[in-house]
Amino acid sequence: MTREEAIARIKALRARAADEASSEAEAAAAAARASKIIFQFEVTEEELIERGVGGVTEAEHNAGRRYAHPTLEEAAGAIGMYAECSALFRRGANLWVGQPEDVEFALYLCEMIQAAAERAYLNHRKARFFSAPNAHYRRSFLIGFGRSIAERLWNMTSERRRSRARKGGGTDLIVVKNALIDAYMTENYPDIGHTRSRARKEPDHRAFLSGYVDAARVNLERPLCGTPAAGKIGNAA
Structure with a gap:
């Protein structure tokens, strides 16, 4: 050979x-x-590593938004790590860069997590208030929801890395993926900087905690094939 x-x-x-x-x-x-x-x-x-940027793609979620959705703003980094692609913001849109199947999974997670957060807040509001709370309360709930999701995704990513290390070979694949993404970013976004988050005041503690707790009901799991039914992430109970 x-x-x-x-x-x-x-x-x-x-x-x-x-x-x-x-x-x-x-x-x-x-x-x-x-x-x-x-x-x-x-x-x-x-x-x-393949020369050039073959195999790498990019896609947006929430294109046209002025500001990032609070839940995704909180969870984007963890979604990127779990989906094995790069997480960026373009104004209020989430921008994902990576292998096509990884970008597709990141978009799926964005859609499902955002929808789950909005449903959870609507149910929370209906159960506890006669009229809608102020915008800060809603944002705090959605941030708490995103924080809970992010922590769980970090833990799941760490567990997957440990599993791959036991089996062997998985770490090398991640190195190659990251190198391809870096090459793509250098070629297409040479001057990109860190996106500065908008200034935000301290979240409402009660709303934040309510969102954090509600997010625990969402199961997170990469689909084995195809796309799960709408309204579900993995095998939601």
């Missing part, structure tokens, strides 16, 4: 390991075989 053939073989094995159609045993075997060839030929991650 030549070095070029080895690199092509490694890429094919990694694709198989990442394919959701592969069984757990098949994915683990493919990742182990790829790691063995990497060690045998001393292949670097730099050699495995």
